[in-house]
Amino acid sequence: xxxxxxxxxxxxxxxxxxxxxxxxxxxxxxxxxxxxxxxxxxxxxxxxxxxxxxxxxxxxxxxxxxxxxxxxxxxxxxxxxxxxxxxxxxxxxxxxxxxxxxxxxxxxxxxxxxxxxxxxxxxxxxxxxxxxxxxxxxxxxxxxxxxxxxxxxxxxxxxxxxxxxxxxxxxxxxxxxxxxxxxxxxxxxxxxxxxxxxxxxxxxxxxxxxxxxxxxxxxxxxxxxxxxxxxxxxxxxxxxxxxxxxxxxxxxxxxxxxxxxxxxxxxxxxxxxxxxxxxxxxxxxxxxxxxxxxxxxxxxxxxxxxxxxxxxxxxxxxxxxxxxxxxxxxxxxxxxxxxxxxxxxxxxxxxxxxxxxxxxxxxxxxxxxxxxxxxxxxxxxxxxxxxxxxxx
Numbered sequence: 001x002x003x004x005x006x007x008x009x010x011x012x013x014x015x016x017x018x019x020x021x022x023x024x025x026x027x028x029x030x031x032x033x034x035x036x037x038x039x040x041x042x043x044x045x046x047x048x049x050x051x052x053x054x055x056x057x058x059x060x061x062x063x064x065x066x067x068x069x070x071x072x073x074x075x076x077x078x079x080x081x082x083x084x085x086x087x088x089x090x091x092x093x094x095x096x097x098x099x100x101x102x103x104x105x106x107x108x109x110x111x112x113x114x115x116x117x118x119x120x121x122x123x124x125x126x127x128x129x130x131x132x133x134x135x136x137x138x139x140x141x142x143x144x145x146x147x148x149x150x151x152x153x154x155x156x157x158x159x160x161x162x163x164x165x166x167x168x169x170x171x172x173x174x175x176x177x178x179x180x181x182x183x184x185x186x187x188x189x190x191x192x193x194x195x196x197x198x199x200x201x202x203x204x205x206x207x208x209x210x211x212x213x214x215x216x217x218x219x220x221x222x223x224x225x226x227x228x229x230x231x232x233x234x235x236x237x238x239x240x241x242x243x244x245x246x247x248x249x250x251x252x253x254x255x256x257x258x259x260x261x262x263x264x265x266x267x268x269x270x271x272x273x274x275x276x277x278x279x280x281x282x283x284x285x286x287x288x289x290x291x292x293x294x295x296x297x298x299x300x301x302x303x304x305x306x307x308x309x310x311x312x313x314x315x316x317x318x319x320x321x322x323x324x325x326x327x328x329x330x331x332x333x334x335x336x337x338x339x340x341x342x343x344x345x346x347x348x349x350x351x352x353x354x355x356x357x358x359x360x361x362x363x364x365x366x367x368x369x370x371x372x373x374x375x376x377x378x379x380x381x382x383x384x385x386x387x388x389x390x391x392x
Contacts, residue, residue, distance in 0.1 A: 001194060002214065003226075010235065028052070028079030028083070030074065031055075031085045031087060033053075033054070033059070033086075033088065034058060035055070035090075035223075035224065036090060036224065037087065040225075040233055040234040043227060043234055054066075071127055074131060081132060083132050086133065086135050088117070088138070093113075099150060102147065104161050110172050117135060121135075134180055134185055135176045135179050136185045137185065137188055138172060138173060139189050140213055141215070141219065142219070143158045144222065147222075173189075186237070192218055192219075244380065248388070258280055260276070261279050262278055289321075290320055290322070291316075293328035294328055295327045296327060297327070312337070321372060321391060323374075325383055326376055327349055329345035332353075338358040341368045342359045343366055343368065343371065344360065344361050344362065344363055344366045345375060346376060364383070
């Protein structure tokens with residue numbers, strides 16, 4: 001990704017965030033991290049200190065005193081269901097030598113780090129059993145670019161270590177994902193990806209895509225993000241606080257995600273991974289108190305699957321809160337339950353909703369009986385308030 005692409009993405013997140021901060025923050029949140037956090041912290045403005053930072057330069061899962069500091073903060077926080085984001089890994093798999101030159105730390109193992117992270121989660125839950133702990137993915141970084149920044153005479157000699165490090169981080173992130181019950185948060189490395197199409201031989205059919213990372217333009221020194229990337233990452237983390245899944249959990253409801261296949265991870269258009277806690281074949285409408293359909297491109301796939309349409313229709317016809325935001329209203333159209341109802345949706349779906357017989361309203365939230373609809377992410381505060389009101 002180029003700086004221009006990062007800036008465009010940041011502008012979208014900034015616009016959403018500025019509209020959201022007028023609403024009530026759903027929960028207290030902590031970011032437990034190494035020096036990456038300092039760069040995000042610098043982009044925090046006085047009016048958006050939503051996340052409390054617990055940062056230590058060079059921190060790893062071995063830093064017992066640093067872990068104790070986090071546990072103490074969680075123990076004394078007033079929130080009933082604090083969100084704790086653990087963002088380590090950068091300093092786990094490299095070691096620093098003379099003149100701040102780094103190399104692969106061959107004495108560290110992925111399983112060893114994972115074991116210590118699980119221990120950190122255990123300590124958090126011992127002092128606050130209702131806390132939600134998320135292990136964030138470690139961004140890919142470059143030993144070569146870091147050592148060049150430190151003035152190494154021949155930094156390209158570390159190219160093979162970069163390849164090995166990328167393999168380590170990818171494996172580490174895969175195991176981290178297995179520790180999270182639902183979301184792992186943003187996949188930060190995706191913001192660094194740049195791809196090029198390379199022709200092998202004369203045939204146009206032999207075109208391959210080569211994936212590389214834009215360390216030079218998006219990192220200050222091979223490890224730490226430039227200002228606009230740091231702010232984008234901060235916005236993505238802040239966005240986690242508005243996810244309906246967590247808002248309902250804060251209210252004390254048992255909440256789970258549903259997907260085509262149980263245990264499989266699905267990525268949003270912004271790169272957010274979400275693991276399906278239940279497969280569609282395992283869910284009975286009689287066991288649900290409410291159903292929320294998210295936006296994005298997922299509804300366009302679900303509306304083609306009779307199993308999802310049956311679930312939506314059955315929950316709605318049972319009189320339980322059935323809610324959809326953004327493109328989620330497509331599910332109501334395809335389930336044939338929206339005719340004659342007042343509803344709203346993302347503007348691109350407006351014609352579909354009206355053609356299905358609904359009475360479209362351009363409002364942050366529209367409630368017609370047990371059908372609840374909203375337009376866009378910035379309507380989430382009103383959307384969730386309407387859902388929670390029907391659940392009480």
